[in-house]
Structures are given as structure tokens and as C-alpha cells.
Amino acid sequence: MLVLAIFLVFLNGFFVLSEFAIVKVRKSRLEELVKQGKSGASLALKMSNSLDTYLSATQLGITFSSLALGWIGEPALAKLIEPPFTYFFGDNSVLLHTVSFIIAFTLITFLHVVLGEIVPKSVAIAKAEIMSLYIARPLHIFWIVFYPFIRFFDIVAGFVVRRLGIQPATAHELAHSEEEIRIIVNESFKGGYIDSVESEIIKNAIDFSETVAKEIMTPRKDMICINSEKSFEENLERIISTRFTRYPYCHGGKDNITGMIHTRDLLNDALDGKKIDISKFVRPIIMVPENTSISKILTRMNKSRIHIALVIDEYGGTSGLLTMDDILEEIIGETTDEHDPKQETIKKIDENTYEFDGMVNIEKVEEILNITFDETELSVTIGGRIFHLIGRLPIVGDIVEDKECTYKILELQNNRIKKILCTKKIEEDANEETRV
Structure with a gap:
């Protein structure tokens, strides 16, 4: 019985590892492995494409092994522990059984959590690609054997969720919003998986269709x-x-x-x-x-x-x-050839001060200074915004401000604002302006 209990711990670990591996592995990588003829890759890809039903299989396996472990493991271990404790408790069978049960429960819980949950989860996350190939065949066999039960549980669960007024979500719907993609790109950049140029290109591509x-x-x-x-x-x-x-x-x-x-x-x-x-x-x-x-x-x-x-x-x-x-x-990003004059459209002076070319896009200024202009802003460029703030033909040296920044005109070209010194208002200044 003790051997069976240990087997159930590892069986639980197998299903936990399977669950995390098939969720974590990238479908694109599995497609490459299929082309390379890797053993188990085709089956792993099938699981990735039918994620919902195979996740249900892993949940059934985890539930089955956990319940069986509690039913078999604790009594088996308690019976093994009882003999040494008879020396301390003598004929007091109630106390003997209670202490043995508590110790057995603690040990089984420890083994279940560490070997049956945490370790397989960590291995699956770290080595999702390899693990998904190893678990593909045995998990698929389990899925075939218990498919009627898996299908029944899925139908009942879906019915209950719909009765609650919620449309069941499918686990394979892994599409990301634009904001989620930006977060993924930022995290990949911080982790060193992509460089700054690649990060900028991906972000620009996300905004591409919205630009007119x-x-x-x-x-x-x-x-x-x-x-x-x-x-x-x-x-x-x-x-x-x-x-x-x-x-x-x-x-x-x-x-x-x-x-x-x-x-x-x-x-x-x-x-x-x-x-x-x-x-x-x-x-x-x-x-x-x-x-x-x-x-x-x-x-x-x-x-x-x-x-x-x-x-x-x-x-x-x-x-x-x-x-x-x-x-x-x-x-x-901006490109130049050998005939283009060297121009600096954005120049950082300090943490809160930048020199901008008047043609720099409003959204670029917002991104650099981490600010948001009024949603009713109709200007496309920072030069156009300042022109509207002044309300007349500008002259070099003009200073104007809004709730976000202070602007100074440095250079004009035929009445067009060519260069601007932009200073972001720090929070203390903004609060003081509000009090005044």
C-alpha cells in the first residue's frame, strides 16, 4: 500500500506537469519540431490545438490521483508509523491512532505538495518544449480511455456556466490585445530576448494601422x-x-x-x-x-x-x-541617406527637458515625456499645438504653457515653428499651479 501511495504522488505529478507543459509550450515551436520529425511532436501539436479537452483530462487525472492518495496513502503510512509509538502511548489506542494519523497526514501532504505539485510545475515551466514531447503519448492514451467521462464533465460544466449567464471561454483562445503585446514586448526587452531596435519596430507595427x-x-x-x-x-x-x-x-x-x-x-x-x-x-x-x-x-x-x-x-x-x-x-524609424543633412529631431537636455523639432508627432512627445494631452487636441505635431496655444504668429523666444509642460520657441522657419524647448512640469509645480 505504501508503494501504491508513492506511485499516486508521482502520478499526480505527471498530470500537473502535463497541464503546465501543454499550456506553456508555443504552438509555433511545435510546428517546427513536427517539420523536423521529432518523436511526439505531432501528438503534442494536436494537444495544443485541442487544449480544452486535454486540460480536462489533466484535471480529471489530478483529481483522481489526489483523492486516491488521501484514501490509500494516509492509512497506509499511519499503519507503518503506529508500531514505534506504542512504546510511548501503550494501550491508549485512540491517542495512538490520532498521533499516527496527524504525522501521516503531514508527511503525505508534504510529499503531495512538493513532489506532486511544485516540482513538476517548475519542471514543466522551465522545460515546456521537451516535457510536452515526453507526456504526449501517455496523456493521449489516458484521454482516449477516459474520454466519455471527460466529455460528460465538460458538458455539465458548460451547462452550469451558461446557467450563470456566462459564456464559457475556450482555453485555446490565446489572442492578445495591443496593450498585452506591448507588455510582452517590454518584458522580452527587459529579459534580453530582443534588443531596443526590435522592440521599437514591434511597437511601431502595432500602431501602424491606426496612423493616418x-x-x-x-x-x-x-x-x-x-x-x-x-x-x-x-x-x-x-x-x-x-x-x-x-x-x-x-x-x-x-x-x-x-x-x-x-x-x-x-x-x-x-x-x-x-x-x-x-x-x-x-x-x-x-x-x-x-x-x-x-x-x-x-x-x-x-x-x-x-x-x-x-x-x-x-x-x-x-x-x-x-x-x-x-x-x-x-x-x-527615421532613415537617412548620404544626401540627407544631419538633423536631430529630438534632443534630451535633462530628465524633464527636451528639444523637439516642430514636426515631431504629438504622440511621440506624449510617449517620451510620459504625459497625455487633452483628448480634444486636433494638432498632429508639437509645433502645431504650440502655434494654437499662442494664438498669433509666433516669434523666437515666445514662452507658452499648458497643464503638462512649458514651451519656449527656439527657431522659426517662414512663420513655422522649427525648434521648441519643452520642459515637463514636475508634480509639485502642477499642484502649486492648481492652488494658485
Whole structure:
């Protein structure tokens, strides 16, 4: 009987190990092991795909072995302990049985908790992949033998839960929300499994579909166009001075853009010494509303093989320009080539003070300073927000504040706010401002 009790402890441990192993193991990793032909991988993957019913099997096994251990183990161990204690308690059988039972119960509980619960759980969590392969076949056999009982218990449990007004959840529904993914990424970064670049790319990818054209476009004011009303030499001078690959092509003003020019087309004819008529090289340009998701624009760019889009406002006028590079930078971060001037868009001065380029996105400022602007905020960039706070044409040295920060204008470019010094208000300052 004592041997049977020890067997039941380890049987309980097997089911506990099985439960944690099949929950912890990654399905993607099992799929790789199946391709490699690892023994037990195919069955382990089947369990992972039918997690609910196999978890019910482990619960049945744990319950069965625990009840059997209490029924068999304690009396068996108590009977083994009684003889040595007769020396102390003599013929007092009641006291002898009581002490023997308490000691047997304590030892069985200790073995059950340590060897039957904690150790197998720790092993399963640490070695989920290997353990899931080892337990696959015996657990599957147990599931086949007791399937009628497992199915019956599942049906009854589901019925009770539904009577309580709760829709039963399936254990295999392991989808994560965006916030949960961010937490997982942060924990993976802290644990050293991914580096800072990978962490940033994943976070950017999560936000990708929520970003719209207006938030990342080059605004109309900063657009550089090839103008049909100017001579080839004037347009060429503009191309040489700005060094972009693609330019919007307009007739007179920026509200009359009919296409785009690729400088490679002009270069081919220029090298051949031909007289160049720029209008012959006009290519189609994509036109999108301001609030179009950049994920949809990227798909459209790939299908049409046109890597530049004109952003249109609600009145049908030109709002800005968007390129494929702008979109990709939302995922991989800002990129530069050998022709781009070196610019620092964000510069940390101290823990609460940063120097921002006026074109830095509002959400980026919120993330860096760990603040949240008013939900009614309509500005896309930090420069736009400060412009609205001032309420007039800004001048260098202007200082303005809101409940979160104090802002000082450091540089202007044609009335546009180019550089800002932003100082986050510490909690004491905010409280003092509230008291005043």
C-alpha cells in the first residue's frame, strides 16, 4: 500500500506537469519540431490545438490521483508509523491512532505538495518544449480511455456556466490585445530576448494601422514641386538644390498637381544630350484623403507601383505629400541617406527637458515625456499645438504653457515653428499651479 501511495504522488505529478507543459509550450515551436520529425511532436501539436479537452483530462487525472492518495496513502503510512509509538502511548489506542494519523497526514501532504505539485510545475515551466514531447503519448492514451467521462464533465460544466449567464471561454483562445503585446514586448526587452531596435519596430507595427496620412505627411507649406510654368533650367536648379528622387508636378499652384516627375527619367535624356520637355515625363500620382490609414496607402502603392501620394483635404485642396519612405519610417524609424543633412529631431537636455523639432508627432512627445494631452487636441505635431496655444504668429523666444509642460520657441522657419524647448512640469509645480 505504501508503494501504491508513492506511485499516486508521482502520478499526480505527471498530470500537473502535463497541464503546465501543454499550456506553456508555443504552438509555433511545435510546428517546427513536427517539420523536423521529432518523436511526439505531432501528438503534442494536436494537444495544443485541442487544449480544452486535454486540460480536462489533466484535471480529471489530478483529481483522481489526489483523492486516491488521501484514501490509500494516509492509512497506509499511519499503519507503518503506529508500531514505534506504542512504546510511548501503550494501550491508549485512540491517542495512538490520532498521533499516527496527524504525522501521516503531514508527511503525505508534504510529499503531495512538493513532489506532486511544485516540482513538476517548475519542471514543466522551465522545460515546456521537451516535457510536452515526453507526456504526449501517455496523456493521449489516458484521454482516449477516459474520454466519455471527460466529455460528460465538460458538458455539465458548460451547462452550469451558461446557467450563470456566462459564456464559457475556450482555453485555446490565446489572442492578445495591443496593450498585452506591448507588455510582452517590454518584458522580452527587459529579459534580453530582443534588443531596443526590435522592440521599437514591434511597437511601431502595432500602431501602424491606426496612423493616418495627415499625421506623417510633408505639409503643403514644405512641398517642393516641379512647375510647368517655369523653364527647364529653373526646375533643374530646384532639383539639384533639393536632391529628391520624385517631385509633384503642378500647373501654377500646389492645388493643381497633375502627376509626379521621377528624376531618373530626366537624367536619361540629359545624358543623351536631348532637348528635354518635362511634361513628357509626367507619371501618375496617387491621391488620398487626409484620414486614410497608411496601411491602406502602402498596399495601394505596392499594387500600383507608385511610391508617392498626394494628400487631399476635405475641400479638395492639396494638404500635403506622402512617400513610401515616410510610411516605412513609421515602422523602422527615421532613415537617412548620404544626401540627407544631419538633423536631430529630438534632443534630451535633462530628465524633464527636451528639444523637439516642430514636426515631431504629438504622440511621440506624449510617449517620451510620459504625459497625455487633452483628448480634444486636433494638432498632429508639437509645433502645431504650440502655434494654437499662442494664438498669433509666433516669434523666437515666445514662452507658452499648458497643464503638462512649458514651451519656449527656439527657431522659426517662414512663420513655422522649427525648434521648441519643452520642459515637463514636475508634480509639485502642477499642484502649486492648481492652488494658485
